[in-house]
Amino acid sequence: MMELPVVDLEGYLGARELEVDEGEVEAKFKKLCEEVASCLRDTGALVIRDPRCTTEDNDRFLDMMEKYWGQSENFKRQQERPEVFYQVGVTPEGIETPRCLFDESLQERMNELSEDARPHVPSGADPKWRFMWRFGPRPSSTRFQELSSDPVIPEGFPEWQDTLNSWGRKMISAVEVVAEMAAIGFGLPKAAFTSLMKEGPHILAPTGCDLSKYGKKDTVFAGYHYDLNFLTIHGRSRFPGLYIWLKDGRKVPVSVPPGCLLLQAGKELEWLTGGECSAGMHEVVVTDKTVQAIEAARKAGRSLWRVSSTVFGHIAYDAMLQPLGHFATAPRAHLYKPTFAGDYVRSELSVIKLKGRKTPGAQITPRSP
Template sequence: MNLDTQPPVSQPLPSLPVLSLADDPAPFAQAIGASFRQFGFAMVKDHGLDADLIARAWQLTQAFFALPEAEKRRWAIPGIGGARGYTPFRTEIAKGALVSDLKEFWHIGRDLPEGHPLAGSMPPNVWPETPEGFRETFETLFAAFDDVGATILSRIAVWLGLEAEWFVPAIADGNSVLRLLHYPPVPGAPDGAIRAGAHEDINLITLLLGAEEAGLELRTREGNWIEVSPPPGALVINIGDMLQRLTNHVLPSTTHRVRNPEGARAGFSRYSMPFFLHLRSDFPIETLPGCIGPDNPDLYPVPITADDYLQERLREIGLRM
């Protein structure tokens, strides 16, 4: 059965809590670990991202995607798997899907100094001339997401029984990406495409702004699709496949999608900003010893570097050949 065509299951999510990052670290660690363990997802408020900065980012995102198609395509860079700049509408396809997603996006990554040993796996950013202030705003927002993500990972480390700083060297100069997403109006999708087909994320964790607009759904362990509806300004955070692999599925990477709107909302665009927090490219993903036991044997006895894993997955979703 094609999961993308199943109708959504309308039910509340009383067990998917809204957590506050302002809470003391130890209870927050237990709460987010429990939410991740059950859902692979959590919702977090009081994250510290500046509201004015976010408002500017939304304005610039909408202004960029409103540019003429030819202008946007000037920033589509061949040969780098969409790692930087613009990726045109209907380029990305969910793993195992038959049709491409109904979206276009822009990627911002980490700029490394000249001669950095990881520069070969992390191309430099490109910046459009318009809209004005694009570079300054998104460089600042990238850094802010980076800090919040590191804090969340420190809480996850505690839940896993590791030192709070365990992830610090693992994500130093990490290959993280800020994606600006535009889902255009969808008055009809004759080939059965949806805004984002059912998929799991590749990275460690994803921090998402913009899920207040309906459409994001996760699939529960029981196989039901349920809507993720954070309060205004809160982050939706989910586990990616790299963390699932690192923890031997103790923390699961959950299938999710963005379904098409119905009725009047089909005539409106949807925007979101996920920050895909990645390991450094040369980090060996090797199962954590504390996540292996008699009832949970090691599913990944052979380590793989973060970049090799990333390249495998990019080929699967059509961003690399």
């Protein structure tokens, strides 16, 4: 089990509030900012401690989502909105299909990995539910109105809006600080990333995996994939099962310490850095430790739904994705043509949301049992 180094944001946050000269803050924390940038570049992941995001906040959110996921399928499907690409409301299990099942470039990448680093091969669409909750200010006008739909609120959950908005805002605030520190660490202006995130379509998108139904070892809840957004942040889950791939191809299980948050680099960050900071590949599967946690939860009478508290931090749809600053001359920068973030997101969603289409068989070399 890999424990990534924990970056404590408290000192940087305090300096931002107290220091008048921004240059002094950047100079004082330059080394820490470089550590943030280096970790995102080399591993695609980062663990942070943000005093504004507490264990109590995370538990409040997990408790409510366990209650929601425990409702009947008919109830949950009332919040389904396929007409807007499932970008608000609930996405039932069996809808989101792992890109590795039909993306030949990803299949080649998987087959090039060493035997002990191979992903688990999904048998079809992910058996996970997801709820998409947008929060934060929306642009007054946008080219991508169909991707900016109104939120969906389930009946019988009076605490829904407050709980989701509070946790979502706290986590996106942590993302913004990391984005600022990463920009400094990469040698870019401090606001290089955060200025593009303004009025972005940030989404709190918890998943729900029914471990009473899908608790068998090696069940794949989220097949080998990258995230299409800028930075993804997760609170600590009550059940393990996350694997990430480092830039050198090593596959490692990740343990997030109590009171901490996990961040992962997404495709929009890869675009803005000209490929220097690759989107982190990852999967979620049932492991031996997951099975142990299931048995412990069952004996204690706790919920058997695995909930992730995930926020997708996005670049604004109307902002341009292109390599920034010195990244414009990176060796692979020519592969990242200027593109509106909304156009990029729309193209990705049309691929991974295969409603009504048969999923092609994957040409992936199976892992050894």
